[in-house]
Amino acid sequence: MSAAAAAVRSLPERALDALRRAGNPFRDYFARNPDDEVCARYHVPELFARERDQLLGVVDLYRYAPATHSEVVPILGNKGSGKTHLLHSIKHGPEGTWQLLVTPGTYQKEVDFLEYLLFQFIDTLLGGGRQKDARPLEFVGEQLVRGLLGKALTALAPPECLDLFPAPGLAGWARRFGLGGSQAQERTQWLIDRLARPCTLPFQAGGVRRACEEASLDLEKACELVLAHIDQTEAHNTAGLMRRQILTGFARGVLLGDEADLANFLTYGFAELDFQVRPSRQDLVLALFKVMMEVLRGLRIPVVVAFDQLEDLLLSRRTDDVHRIAEAFFAGVVQAMHHLDGISFLIFAERGLWNRFVPSLDGYIQDRLNNPIHLTDYGTIKTLRLEAPAPELVRAIVEARLRPALEQFPDFAELPLIFPFTAEQIERVARTEPTLRDMLQQFRHQFDHVVFGGNDERRASATEPYLEAGAPVNRLPVAEVFAPPLATPAELPPGIKSVVVVKTSTTSGETESEIASGSSTSDQWDQEVRSARRKLEPEGALTGATRELQAGLGTFLQICHEHGVKVGPWRLCHVVPEWTFGEHPTYGVLSIAHWVCKDGQPWKVGVGLFLGRGPAKPKDLSTKLSVLETEPAMVDHLILLRPEDDLAMTGKSKTLWQDAEKRGRHARLEPASLDAFAALYAFPRLIAALQEALPEGQPLPNLADLIQEKCEKLLEQVCMPVQG
Known part of the structure; x- marks a missing residue:
């Protein structure tokens, strides 16, 4: 071969350069949670298509018969079998229509299960997270207000239609003589017809507002009309009063863009109604x-509660009494099924965990968990089991991973879709690895070996298929090309015909692709916090996430304790992640941290959130301050985190604070930014993602340095004061 020909780089060599620049597409080999963008980026519709259709069929049962009794469908598979990916495709994929899907990121084992479930529901409804590219609050509100406004317009008498569309100038004088009424009625009927059209996917928010603007109906008047209709049609009992407030909140949110009323009622106002007999917290x-479920059933929007990665959700601390926690969880699910109709519970769990705990449960609980569900196209199902995908599906998954990187290469069309792998390599991995995650890990290592190998010999396996015809080609996969020489038949013991030596690296350093991708615990932290911030940004989302944020605060303090985090001379010697008290479901909860300084006595510090706004502000504060009056004393010092844009104490709140100071109570207010709240919201999800990535039985790495780096200010705010 001439020197000039050698200088011309071959097609596979140039393709390898392109792959090196793009990084290893198999680096992310597991989904952190059902909202992980990696799932959408590499989604293969054929993967678990049958199981997805079955689950969507279960959901549709509640769409067509909303009052159907709540049921459970267990989805079982080995760790890494693709359970989270399947859930992501149901929550965000194009298949099926829209449903409200609640995917709890934490399990608050010390809290009443129905209370825990309600606030997970509220957090999902009010938050900024999207499902099938639609915010739940916007989708539900649009459907609800369409119907309410349409009914209100239909009930109007012809003269009342004139008041909706004020006429300028001489037209106004003409109306005094009864002229121009037909135009107002035509506009009203046009708007009624427009509102009667069903929403289509992909959903676009603001359809009701646009229809009103096109009909020249003022949005304030439209809102007043809807509120008057609600006042005339809703009952005056407790359920009716709750419905009034909820419908009013949705109407103001959709028509006026004011979501605060709904958020305040769902976290504060529902407990302040004028009850003849004060109900208990439960x-x-x-x-x-029940009222929220009734509203959604009226819209035929199914409610799905999906518990993903159940093993990490329940066993976040390996020292806990796992049987007690699992029994309480399943008993809570059955309790919710007993009290609430119309909910489909999906439980994604490892087979081993399910088989370990369910057979030991109470017989009634087992019967409810194993109750069969009948589907038209699939017959009766009790449990779905996820098996390893077939080789042809594995090939499609590999193609989906490689395609974005290969498409950046100008000569992409001339390459195989699975370059730099061979069909034999994919077939072998698909038939020998037990789970999808194990397969992706194999491809990750293989990709590193071929693409980032560092010398021509290692890249030979990727370039061999493109050598000139007649040239000798080594058909062995990369792992076998570089295996040490095998023993000769004469050197083998009797009865052994051959030996395969598998050589693995003993170094713990990162490969070149890992460095290129920049993936680390710190990056995961930043990614989770960004995702949490997006969910907390909408108006009312922070209020709706009160209990989820408190759970995150408890987890944060617990991990700080277990990993030896210190703040100046202070260290934690005991943590109660969540302690509920009083009768208010939203505000009656704190975390308790025992801070000790050197050889001194520990301070029992209550750390809570003070998120109430408007009329809810004094109630939130009085509930939190009441913990200082408990006997025996549970808390010596109270720290409340308050949004930094609303720190001022005025009116009744100021009086409550001053009265506590006069009684000698120790309390302080700390300003918290949205980023600080996002860190608390994200923290349990980060811990779950780290645990999911670890081998079975391996503990978390020490996170003290990471917490000190990322949360220095937050640590100072939840600790006793540091002198000097």
């Missing part, structure tokens, strides 16, 4: 939950 929770 009764309040159940009453609100």
Whole structure:
């Protein structure tokens, strides 16, 4: 071969350069949670298509018969079998229509299950997270207000239609003589017809507002009309009063863009209604939950509660009494099924965990968990089991991973879709690895070996298929090309015909592709916090996430304790992640941290959130301050985190604070930014993602340095004061 020909780089060599620049597409080999963008980026519709159709069929049962009794469908598979990916495709994929899908990121084992479930529901409804590219609050509100406004317009008498569309100038004088009424009625009928059209996917928010603007109906007048209709049609009992407030909140949110009213009612107002007999905390929770479910059933929007990665959700701390926690969880699910109709519970769990705990449960609980569900196209199902994908599906998954990187290469069309792998390599991995995650890990290592190998010999396996015809070609896969020489038959013991030596690296350093991708615990932290911030940004989302944020605060303090985090001379010696008290479901909860300084006595510090706004502000504060009056004393010092844009104490709140100071109570207010709240919201999800990535039984790495780096200010805010 001439020197000039050698200088011309071959097609596979140039393709390898392009792949090196793009990084290893198999680097992310597991989904952190059902909202992980990696799932959408590499989604293969054929993967688990049958199982997805079955689950969507279960959901549709509640769409067509909303009052159907709540049921459970377990989805079982080995760790890494693709359970989270399947859930992501149901929550965000194009298949099926829209449903409200609640995917709890934490399990608050010390909290009443219905209360825990209600606030997961509220957090999902009010938050900024999207499902099938639609915010739940916007989708539900649009459907609800379409119907309410349409009914209100239909009930108007012809003269009342004139008041909706004020006429300028001489036209106004003409109306005094009864002229121009037909135009107003035509506009009203046009708007009624427009509102009667069903929403289509992909959903676009603001359809009701646009229809009103096209009909020249002022949005303030439209809102007044809807509120008057609600006042005339809703009952005056407890459920009716709750419905009034909820419908009013949705109407103001959709037509006026004011979501604060709904958020305040769902976290504060529902407990402040004028009750003849004051209900208990549990009764309040159940009453609100039933009304919310009734509203959604009226819209034929199914509610799905999906518990993903159940093993990490329940066993976040390996020292806990796992049987007690699992029994309480399943008993809570059955309790919710008993009290609430119309909910489809999907439980994604490892087979081993399910088989370990369910057979030991109470017989009634087992019967409810194993109750069969009948589907038209699939017959009766009790449990879905996820198996390893077939080789042809594995090939499609590999193609989906490689395609974005290969498409950046100018001569992409001339390359195989699975370059730099061979069909034999994919076939071998698909038939020998037990789970999808194991397969992706194999491809990750293989990609590193071929693309980032660092010398021509290692890249030979990728370029061999493109050598000139007649040239000798080594058909062995990369792992076998570089295996040490095998023993000769004469050197083998009797009865052994051959030996395969598998050589693995003993170094713990990152490969070149890992460095190129920049993936680390710090990057995961930043990614989770960004995702949490997006969910907390909409108006009312922070209020709706009160209980989820408190759970995150408890987890944060617990991990700080277990990993030896210190703040100046202070260290934690005991943590109670969540302690509920009083009768208010939203505000009656704190975390308790025992801070000790050197050889001194520990301070029992209550750390909570003070998120109430408007009329809810004094109630939130009085509930939190009441913990200082408990006997025996549970808390010596109270720290409340308050949004930094609303720190001022005025009116009744100021009086409550001053009265506590006069009684010698120790309390302080700390300003918290949205980023700080996002860190608390994201923290349990980060821990779950780290645990999911670890081998079975391996503990978390020490996170003290990461927490000190990322949360220095937050640590100072939740600790006793540091002198000097």
